[in-house]
Amino acid sequence: MTTLSQGPTAIEELGDWQRAVRDQFPIITGHPDLAYLDSAATAQKPQAVLDAVQTYLTTANANAGRGSYPWANRTTALVEQTRDRIRRFLDDPAPQRSAVHFTSGATEGLRTIARDWLPGLLTHGDEIVVPAADHQANIEPWQEAQQQLARQGVHVRVRPMPYQQASGDYDHTALARLAGPRTRLVAATHVHHVYGGNMNIHRIREAVGPDAVICLDAAQSVGHLPVSVADLDVDFGVFSGHKAMALPGTGAVWARQARGPAFTPGGWSGTPNTVGIVSLAAALDWLDGVGTDRIERWTVALASRLTDGLRRLDSYEVLGCQTSLAVDSPVQRRQGIVTFRHRDIGSGDLGFILFSHGFMVRCDHHCQGAGGEDGESVRVSLHVYNTVAEIDRLLAVLATLG
Numbered sequence: 001m002t003t004l005s006q007g008p009t010a011i012e013e014l015g016d017w018q019r020a021v022r023d024q025f026p027i028i029t030g031h032p033d034l035a036y037l038d039s040a041a042t043a044q045k046p047q048a049v050l051d052a053v054q055t056y057l058t059t060a061n062a063n064a065g066r067g068s069y070p071w072a073n074r075t076t077a078l079v080e081q082t083r084d085r086i087r088r089f090l091d092d093p094a095p096q097r098s099a100v101h102f103t104s105g106a107t108e109g110l111r112t113i114a115r116d117w118l119p120g121l122l123t124h125g126d127e128i129v130v131p132a133a134d135h136q137a138n139i140e141p142w143q144e145a146q147q148q149l150a151r152q153g154v155h156v157r158v159r160p161m162p163y164q165q166a167s168g169d170y171d172h173t174a175l176a177r178l179a180g181p182r183t184r185l186v187a188a189t190h191v192h193h194v195y196g197g198n199m200n201i202h203r204i205r206e207a208v209g210p211d212a213v214i215c216l217d218a219a220q221s222v223g224h225l226p227v228s229v230a231d232l233d234v235d236f237g238v239f240s241g242h243k244a245m246a247l248p249g250t251g252a253v254w255a256r257q258a259r260g261p262a263f264t265p266g267g268w269s270g271t272p273n274t275v276g277i278v279s280l281a282a283a284l285d286w287l288d289g290v291g292t293d294r295i296e297r298w299t300v301a302l303a304s305r306l307t308d309g310l311r312r313l314d315s316y317e318v319l320g321c322q323t324s325l326a327v328d329s330p331v332q333r334r335q336g337i338v339t340f341r342h343r344d345i346g347s348g349d350l351g352f353i354l355f356s357h358g359f360m361v362r363c364d365h366h367c368q369g370a371g372g373e374d375g376e377s378v379r380v381s382l383h384v385y386n387t388v389a390e391i392d393r394l395l396a397v398l399a400t401l402g
């Protein structure tokens with residue numbers, strides 16, 4: 001694969017930076033014989049996040065929105081400040097108008113939009129487009145909403161988002177053909193959790209026109225690359241905090257509040273996950289500090305190295321995204337996720353063999369919706385703490401398996 005840029009590669013340019021960043025992850029430096037290659041499932045936490053949690057729990061832990069003593073006030077302020085932090089992180093074009101709702105993760109975020117907000121948007125005969133080859137968290141909630149509406153006599157159509165296996169992106173031409181005036185919402189994924197494709201969201205907007213709502217599942221992009229909801233022109237942005245280096249049980253829905261009814265998730269939801277929210281603010285600060293643009297260049301470069309290496313091994317098939325894989329390519333289609341299969345060795349067995357060499361990867365169906373089911377495969381998902389040496393060792397082990 002040719003390198004398009006004339007200057008130093010991302011790996012050469014960012015090597016010293018990456019070493020210093022990697023040193024900030026105690027679980028990584030504490031286990032030099034292991035390689036964590038499952039960051040699409042959850043990301044490891046830098047020391048800054050661990051410190052923020054420790055500081056909060058030892059200096060200000062209280063409930064939020066209740067009580068008027070200093071710890072309670074501090075907790076309330078931290079929760080509110082984190083909403084603004086999220087707005088800034090996502091490049092919110094109109095922060096005074098948007099809403100930020102905390103959830104336990106992307107799944108709960110998507111479910112909340114589909115259950116609490118979508119029924120107010122749709123009337124009999126409307127259509128929504130759902131990405132049937134993506135994560136089931138971005139499919140089931142929409143189907144459930146359709147069933148819920150049908151019980152009330154409102155029949156809406158759910159159409160599968162056309163997808164192209166070879167390019168690893170949605171088929172925008174087919175989307176433009178199927179979209180019409182009754183297409184009210186398109187649920188899309190920013191980075192595919194199996195194929196690693198960075199989906200072209202601009203082309204979705206072009207295909208469906210200015211009035212349709214776009215709900216973006218950014219679970220695999222937030223924390224991995226710069227995400228600008230202003231640039232992407234989406235109405236919802238949903239992500240999981242734990243994949244963005246915060247604690248598990250955190251996530252958020254960002255809602256622009258421009259197309260359709262206002263997003264006001266219903267009812268009293270009790271005590272928020274204050275510690276998680278504190279960790280999320282710390283994680284976003286940390287990510288902005290190191291730079292999501294550099295994280296993206298690093299993980300894209302590692303993924304390219306792995307993909308190129310796998311292509312040289314006859315026994316392996318790389319799934320999805322068969323184009324634009326050059327290191328530093330201006331079209332960085334594939335992000336830091338590479339999924340593959342061995343011709344003869346089952347993916348479960350391959351995972352077992354890889355762990356015996358210290359590699360932690362995911363080997364199953366990856367929670368993919370039935371519309372894109374490829375069977376079992378091995379997924380390597382990268383983050384800023386992964387190294388060239390890990391990729392080269394992995395390729396060396398894979399090469400010994402024929």
Ligand code: PMP
Nearest residue numbers: 105106107135137193217219240
């Ligand atoms: N969407 C995508 C694209 C994902 O990869 C995942 C998690 N693998 C989810 C949604 C669900 O995230 P969570 O489990 O944190 O709710």
